[in-house]
Amino acid sequence: MVKQDLIDRSPVRKFEKLLGGGVKAGEIGVIASKKGLGKTSILVQLAIDTLLQGKVVVHVSFNQQAAHVMTWYENIFSEQAKRKNLDKPAEVKAELMSRRIVLNFNQETVKTEQVIRTIRALDESGIKAESIIIDGFDFSKAAPDSMEQMKAFAKETGATVWYSANAELDNGKLPAEYAAFESHVDVILFLNPVQDGIQIQVLKEHGNRNVNTDLKLDVKTLLLAEK
Numbered sequence: 001m002v003k004q005d006l007i008d009r010s011p012v013r014k015f016e017k018l019l020g021g022g023v024k025a026g027e028i029g030v031i032a033s034k035k036g037l038g039k040t041s042i043l044v045q046l047a048i049d050t051l052l053q054g055k056v057v058v059h060v061s062f063n064q065q066a067a068h069v070m071t072w073y074e075n076i077f078s079e080q081a082k083r084k085n086l087d088k089p090a091e092v093k094a095e096l097m098s099r100r101i102v103l104n105f106n107q108e109t110v111k112t113e114q115v116i117r118t119i120r121a122l123d124e125s126g127i128k129a130e131s132i133i134i135d136g137f138d139f140s141k142a143a144p145d146s147m148e149q150m151k152a153f154a155k156e157t158g159a160t161v162w163y164s165a166n167a168e169l170d171n172g173k174l175p176a177e178y179a180a181f182e183s184h185v186d187v188i189l190f191l192n193p194v195q196d197g198i199q200i201q202v203l204k205e206h207g208n209r210n211v212n213t214d215l216k217l218d219v220k221t222l223l224l225a226e227k
Contacts, residue, residue, distance in 0.1 A: 003052060003092055006084055011224035012049040018213040020205050023162060023187050026155040028147065032167040032174060033191030038198055039164035040064070041222035042189075043133045044072045046162060048080070051096040055130040058101045058119055063136025066104045073100065079221060101127065107138055112146035116153045123157070132161045139165055140177045147181040172210075174203065191217070197225060 016022035023029035031039045047057045061069050077096070081089035103118065119129050132154070154161045167174055169190060182188070188204040200215035202208075216225040 003086070006080065006086055007049065007052050009084065010049050010052075011226045012046060014226075015046075015215060015224055018211075018215055019187055019202065020208070023160045025158040025160060026151075027186040028151055028154060028161045028163065028184060029187035029189070030163045030165065030178075030185050031189045031191065032165050032178075034168060035166050037191040037193060038217045038222040039191065040069075040072055040135055041076065041217065042191075042200075042224070043135055043162055043164055044076050045080075045224055047100065047131060047133055048073065048077055048096065050131040050160075051099055052092075054099075056099045056101070056128055057131045057133065058103065058122065058129040059133040059135065060103045060105060060115055061135045062105055062107045062138070064104070066102045069102050069104075069135070073097065076223070079223065101129070107136075107141055111143055112149050116149060119153075129157070129159055132159050134161065134163045137163045137165045139167075139175075139181060142181070144180055147184040151184040193219075198222070 012022075031042055033039055043059075047059060050057050059069055074093075077093055078089070080086070081092070086092060101122065103115075105115065115134070119132065122129060134150075150161055153159070167178070167190070174188070174190070182204070185204065186206055187202075190201040190203055192199045192201050194216075196216070197219045198217040200213070200217065202211040202213055202215070205211045217223065218225050
């Protein structure tokens with residue numbers, strides 16, 4: 001299989017279709033769940049799909065060291081390449097990772113405006129982020145205007161933005177600290193363990209609420225299920 005086949009046959013295509021086209025340029029998505037259910041795995045799979053399309057990804061981690069994040073990319077790409085029998089996987093991987101930037105910050109000291117300044121500086125140096133991943137974000141510690149700032153930056157640059165955050169549902173809804181940011185978020189997903197995998201609940205899909213889909217993660221690999 002060649003690289004284009006990996007793009008065309010990716011389960012990300014189904015993921016996007018069931019989410020009204022997914023998170024598009026200038027939009028923000030949030031993946032929430034209890035710790036350890038696969039949020040980072042989904043973000044990395046989305047990032048790899050973007051990298052395969054020749055785009056630049058900036059992955060900001062607030063909860064993992066850069067080396068740990070890079071291991072996620074290595075392991076998920078290797079599993080995908082093996083499953084699809086990808087031609088020349090080492091060459092493809094080297095090409096992809098040359099367009100991936102990993103930044104590691106502490107949310108106690110680095111706020112959204114500083115993250116934006118860093119990504120803008122990359123852009124000015126010739127590295128334009130077309131996808132921004134913000135992993136391990138704590139909404140309870142975020143400034144009230146942080147999501148508004150990121151939304152404006154995404155619209156300005158045409159980037160897609162995905163966040164992940166730890167959370168539990170309260171009567172089917174995310175905790176109150178999320179409410180102040182929701183108007184600036186286009187897609188909200190929640191991961192819920194079920195008998196045959198990890199269900200991806202769609203709490204918000206653009207103008208729609210609580211959309212029923214069959215999106216799941218494989219419980220063993222934490223990869224997006226292909227069926």
